Amino acid sequence: MASPTLISDTGAWKDLKGHVEEIKKTHLRDLMADAERCKSMMVEFDGVLLDYSRQRATNETVDKLFKLAEEAKLKEKINRMYNGEHINSTENRSVLHVALRASRDAVIQSDGKNVVPEVWSVLDKIKDFSERVRSGSWVGATGKVLKDVVAIGIGGSFLGPLFVHTALQTDPEAIKSARGRQLRFLANVDPIDVARNITGLNPETTLVVVVSKTFTTAETMLNARTLREWISAALGPSAVAKHMVAVSTNLTLVEKFGIDPNNAFAFWDWVGGRYSVCSAVGVFPLSLQYGFSVVEQFLKGASSIDQHFYSAPHEKNIPVLLGLLSIWNVSFFGHPARAILPYSQALEKFAPHIQQVSMESNGKGVSIDGVLLPFEAGEIDFGEPGTNGQHSFYQLIHQGRVIPCDFIGVVKSQQPVYLKGEVVSNHDELMSNFFAQPDALAYGKTPEQLHKENVPPHLIPHKTFSGNRPSLSLLLPSLNAYNIGQLLAIYEHRIAVEGFVWGINSFDQWGVELGKSLATQVRKQLHASRTKGEPVEGFNFSTATLLTRYLEATADIPADPPTLLPRI
Numbered sequence: 001m002a003s004p005t006l007i008s009d010t011g012a013w014k015d016l017k018g019h020v021e022e023i024k025k026t027h028l029r030d031l032m033a034d035a036e037r038c039k040s041m042m043v044e045f046d047g048v049l050l051d052y053s054r055q056r057a058t059n060e061t062v063d064k065l066f067k068l069a070e071e072a073k074l075k076e077k078i079n080r081m082y083n084g085e086h087i088n089s090t091e092n093r094s095v096l097h098v099a100l101r102a103s104r105d106a107v108i109q110s111d112g113k114n115v116v117p118e119v120w121s122v123l124d125k126i127k128d129f130s131e132r133v134r135s136g137s138w139v140g141a142t143g144k145v146l147k148d149v150v151a152i153g154i155g156g157s158f159l160g161p162l163f164v165h166t167a168l169q170t171d172p173e174a175i176k177s178a179r180g181r182q183l184r185f186l187a188n189v190d191p192i193d194v195a196r197n198i199t200g201l202n203p204e205t206t207l208v209v210v211v212s213k214t215f216t217t218a219e220t221m222l223n224a225r226t227l228r229e230w231i232s233a234a235l236g237p238s239a240v241a242k243h244m245v246a247v248s249t250n251l252t253l254v255e256k257f258g259i260d261p262n263n264a265f266a267f268w269d270w271v272g273g274r275y276s277v278c279s280a281v282g283v284f285p286l287s288l289q290y291g292f293s294v295v296e297q298f299l300k301g302a303s304s305i306d307q308h309f310y311s312a313p314h315e316k317n318i319p320v321l322l323g324l325l326s327i328w329n330v331s332f333f334g335h336p337a338r339a340i341l342p343y344s345q346a347l348e349k350f351a352p353h354i355q356q357v358s359m360e361s362n363g364k365g366v367s368i369d370g371v372l373l374p375f376e377a378g379e380i381d382f383g384e385p386g387t388n389g390q391h392s393f394y395q396l397i398h399q400g401r402v403i404p405c406d407f408i409g410v411v412k413s414q415q416p417v418y419l420k421g422e423v424v425s426n427h428d429e430l431m432s433n434f435f436a437q438p439d440a441l442a443y444g445k446t447p448e449q450l451h452k453e454n455v456p457p458h459l460i461p462h463k464t465f466s467g468n469r470p471s472l473s474l475l476l477p478s479l480n481a482y483n484i485g486q487l488l489a490i491y492e493h494r495i496a497v498e499g500f501v502w503g504i505n506s507f508d509q510w511g512v513e514l515g516k517s518l519a520t521q522v523r524k525q526l527h528a529s530r531t532k533g534e535p536v537e538g539f540n541f542s543t544a545t546l547l548t549r550y551l552e553a554t555a556d557i558p559a560d561p562p563t564l565l566p567r568i
């Protein structure tokens, strides 16, 4: 008999469908009472501790999930990824972000060629160039040191680097090496983002890095042309060569744009945009800001998890366990969302980055073979650092919808504060919440408990918490560059595990294309209406009405306006 195409046709999937009905009869209050069970649900690797005992799962559930992984050929798929096979079949590409952080002597093949030497030749170039800028041996057109950097890019060419930058900004070692320097990110095509990013900057001391895998992304290219104009207007067109550099896979378009390809940092089509933070996309701007040695630690942290993911058995493999538990929550419990709740302000841009990695990867409607999925894949990711989230959306998580939560805690704060006479340190105060929230979700509060506390009867329904709400906790030893790399790789691989088991292609993103092509049609219409007075045509009633209103209300804009840059 031919093997089934869809994972939902397998015996393991059907078995879990039946098993979840049994698990629904249990309560986390009871499951948590079994210390042996809890002990078996703690896994540690390289200082990172995962506790998944607050999942609505038993050891039997986990065994059944491993069977599902077997049916999905998870290990084979992981091996195929590391072996450089073209697992991104709709784009006919290998998926080798692990090669970006492999050690210099590693061998990772793509299309019959070891890609590691190329990776390291770009890393060496980044090290050299960033040291020249930081030391002042590469200066701007007027001879001034380039102390500020604006990185232009969007999506994967922005969110990962922003996450890492935000996390490093308060790390003591990174602070020392960034002293006197600024790194900003211009992503949105909204001119307000341009205004915000150039405010307070002097073109004479600014280096602009255009980051785009394709070098065709409309938002990035318009922002690049805008900042090229900002530099030329202040320093003359010849200054662009000293003040603009690029990161791309498309060096031909980089040169066409007017950037010397010698000042461009390459990466490769086997690096997906949302998996590119460890390529020059992140490493170059971050090295300019923090120095290469700090960024190298970040790469090492990611590499440590890469090796763990590749070699650890499923029961000890943190990304595998996380991925399977997500599948359990999404596909069997039917929970559509996941909250990412780092108890560290330094991780405030982690959830926005994971939103893209997860939702662009796994938000798919067909299997990798193009068969319509009879189940929902992907989940809605959102999150905020604790404790801010507690004062925002936790009400819904505690008493409204069930949202599986990832609690991420850090043992040692980057910036400890102790106040004499306070009961606990500021970090202990933060961590008290990290430890308390998962139990509040798991145990809840019963009407009986409330009666005992003399709560007035009419308030009892309002103050009752059903509990039985799943979460997991990840505890990191600290939050230095190495740990940040670990955290990134854990989530990247977890998301790959989910996609491998669902049987989808987690490495393409056709879903973003339709919006792009419709925007092209609107752009053409706006140009024709503004320059030739052409009426709005070819749109439905709603869009035509809105477009007409927009054009009429801005009819005073000349057809060919002079260059105008923000002045704030």
Ligand SMILES: O=P(O)(O)OC[C@H]1O[C@](O)(CO)[C@@H](O)[C@@H]1O
Pocket (backbone or CB within 6 Å): 154, 155, 156, 157, 211, 212, 213, 214, 215, 216, 217, 220, 273, 274, 360, 509, 512
């Ligand atoms: O780096 P580029 O080519 O400018 O693309 C930016 C982003 O656009 C997308 O293609 C769609 O959002 C992402 O996958 C990618 O990270």
